[in-house]
Amino acid sequence: MSRRTIRWQKQHLSGPAFMTVWPEIIPQALDGAVPMSAAVMTLGIYADADTPLDWHSIEQVTEQHPARILIIQRRESSASFDGLDVELRAEVEQPDDSGRPPLLFSECLAMTLSGKTAAYWIDWVQALIRSNIPAYLWWAGSPPDDDFRWDLLSQSFQALILDSRKLSLGEWHQLAESASHAHMSIMDLDWARGLPPRRLLAEACDDPTVLSVLSQPHHISVASPSTDHLMLPSTWLWLSWRLGWDLGLPPCGRPGLAVEVTFGATPSWTFDGPDGSLRLTASDSWVLGWSPSVGGGLSWSHTLPENPGLSRDLTDLLEIGLDPLYEQLLRQAVLGRSQ
């Protein structure tokens, strides 16, 4: 088989005009042959209009997951033009001479919507979702207005993907709460990134001394290259929930316990207690080091993936799937706060 990329783009198309040409674009590029689809999912990506598209990351995603990817960006819905600008990139495998039809491996449709097409984007996108395979929407933009039709969205996409590392707690809360009320499942890219360090922490806490320090630390210091974003906020919330800290995200604290957030080139968390210190750092590996007050230290490590990025995170997230532990965390740590 040989692989080729089909590219097609058009600006200022009306919605109906696009729906008419859309089914013909790929067959026309294949001299009339109708390809078989290898797609295993539809992945919608909702992004703010001014967010530049990272085609390299998207291509990496499609290399891992044969998919129909729908990138949705909206201009102001008050714009005078009703319609969309479209860019399509499709990967097709053409059999050599076996008589089989070509295989549509993946297709990525980037759409910038304007006017009423933007205002009613969910109805618009619904028709583009492939049937009988899972459909996820990664919400990579700002939270929507209060009158957003979450009920319609939940009829189109079965799960909402968030990235809590890139959202404030308030934004995360708003999106998670709205989606939950619409009975959508919620998945979190940051939760997937945090699985290896969660396992390291859980493994270390088989030792009661390590567990006692982590349960009742005297002092916690957090080093972060950017004090706007904490390393693994969802994992931090998990620790807070499972160990009963009731601290939420830093900056936070309680009488007698300070959580200190400082600048640090290497992201880390350090927990100090009477029996020793536990330090989690992320550089080439997740490394968890235990320095007891008496006796020798221990360390646990997990190599970071070779190619970090959206594709890796998404692959890890899809492997985890809908995680009951994350659902409990959401209920406890985020949604519970609003009640």
Added chain:
Amino acid sequence: MMDTVLQENPLKEGLGGRRRPDPFTFVIFGAAGDLAHRKLFPALYNLMVDNWLGTDCRIIGVARRPYDDGEFRREVAQAIEEHSRRKPDPAILNRLMENTRYVTADFNDQDQYQSLREQITGPDFPKNYLFYLATPPAAYPVIAAHLGAVGLAHAESPEHWVRIIVEKPFGHDLESAVALNHQLHQVFDESQIYRIDHYLGKETVQNILVFRFANGIFEPLWTRQYIDNVQITVAESLGVAGRGSYYDHAGALRDMVQNHMLQLVSLIAMEPPVAFEADAVRDEKVKVLRSIRPFSTRDVADYTVRAQYEAGSIDGEMVPGYLDEPDIASDSRTESYVAMRLLIDNWRWAGVPFYLRTGKRLAKRATEIAIQFKTAPHRFFQQTETPELSPNLLTLKIQPDEGISLRFGAKVPGPEIRVRTVNMEFLYGTSFAGAPPEAYERLLLDAMIGDSTLFTRKDEVEAAWTLVSSILHGWQRARGPIPTYESGTWGPEEADTLIQQNGFHWRRP
């Protein structure tokens, strides 16, 4: 903050268990050989890349060749460079090499086992031990006996473990397999012995169980009521390829049927196990092997075919015949091809023939299991343009083009009823784009963790050899020339005759 002291580890709850081995010392006997270089070290490297293997694992290569640690590490690194499915990352490779050492040893010398023992029971080595016998089979009992004699066959405490992986071939016939089992059991318990058949580590082979038992629609059809016959093909286009001296003593029956093909038969024919646990799965597999109707001498003549390849053309190139290959005796009667019909005498499969064929220098490389269903009971379309319909066929493609294909009839568009056979296809390569792990990665990891589901148990090995030995016995009594087939074809005419006795035809993979 919680006021009470926590007794349980609250971070473990709901986290999901990823199977990671305890720290262990991995001792590879035959570490300078081809298997270790091509398969074992690349598998260890990839397990480390995927974080299955921690830096707390120690690897000791043992072989006769006189290396020092540095030379051995360089050779291992080179082997990983050449054979790993991933381009090596220097940092991870270094980590693996730092934990790898080499011991020069004569497998027959008890003193050298004593010194090995002193080394690996030292403070730098974890006290869980995994021994891998990647040596010629003759050395298996010798190594096992020496390990037992120096006290390395059993763990030093209940928290620790000792396991041994034994490569194929596991015996040369029933007697030798029983003897080898006995020799190993003198030293190791059955629970410590992991007999490896790399076919069971292939994703597509494991998928047979998933396909059958994770889907609701196929298992009700998986019986004599609906299935007409099953064909299992393991075809190779290569010849003996440098393995002439081994192959001429083994032949296709021992090399492929006794292990790989009978494993495929048992996975296809087994009853649902009560759990996906080692003994539950293997109990069901062994029941299948024991249900295969034994071959009398007459049955061997009627229902088995053996043959040797002659010169011919493969992919446009002329290739020599079997008897002209290097290291093959000019009067050899060893088969490079075997076909047979098996009957499984149990409730589910009574009367359904299982046809097996395997050979070298066949038309192309293909391993597949084809399950042919019975035709529809009522010929509803008999008066139409297409009175004869092809039976439905489910094909599990093990390699290459890994996937599953279902053949069925569909109406040709038009005013008349015309039926054409079409295929519904699933291809691993398109639905799961990531490169799958090599079989040895999965199997090594299972042995490290202590999951023997995909390893062959003593009674399975002996049941398979019982069947194969009856065929070997029948062949020994047979006189006359061995049939031949031209290289690049699908085998001898006698194999076609075998399957045509029941009105079937071999499928063209």
